[in-house]
Amino acid sequence: MKRIATIILTMTAVLSLLIGCSKSEEKEKDNTLVIGIDDKFAPMGFRGENNEIVGFDIDYAKAAAEKMGVKVKFQPIDWKTKESELSSGRIDLIWNGYTITDERKKKVLFTKPYLKNAQVVVTLANSNITKLDDLA
Numbered sequence: 001m002k003r004i005a006t007i008i009l010t011m012t013a014v015l016s017l018l019i020g021c022s023k024s025e026e027k028e029k030d031n032t033l034v035i036g037i038d039d040k041f042a043p044m045g046f047r048g049e050n051n052e053i054v055g056f057d058i059d060y061a062k063a064a065a066e067k068m069g070v071k072v073k074f075q076p077i078d079w080k081t082k083e084s085e086l087s088s089g090r091i092d093l094i095w096n097g098y099t100i101t102d103e104r105k106k107k108v109l110f111t112k113p114y115l116k117n118a119q120v121v122v123t124l125a126n127s128n129i130t131k132l133d134d135l136a
Helices: 002-030 056-068 079-088
Strands: 032-037 045-047 071-076
Touching (some): 032 056, 045 056
């Protein structure tokens, strides 16, 4: 009878410990945004001298996470599979240059843009290239 009571108490203690650990892990996970980034997209997100992820988007994401009161984890992803990384739940959001199009709006939810950019061609002043068609 004492053995059975000891076994039951031990199992209860272990079970309580496991439940407590899983709840604290869930709590930790719930408080952390996993951000998918392209870590080869300087100056927005890239590897610094010590292989740490740095750049404008990284600083901006950290500031937003601090304001929201959450932790942030940067997850480098293959940029070609960004939508599947997002839809699978491996990442919570994408934070990189990602042009908003009507087609992409059907797949993902966008925030308001925080940056405007444009593609331009720069040549020497004496170049024969004077308009976009000249690049052909």
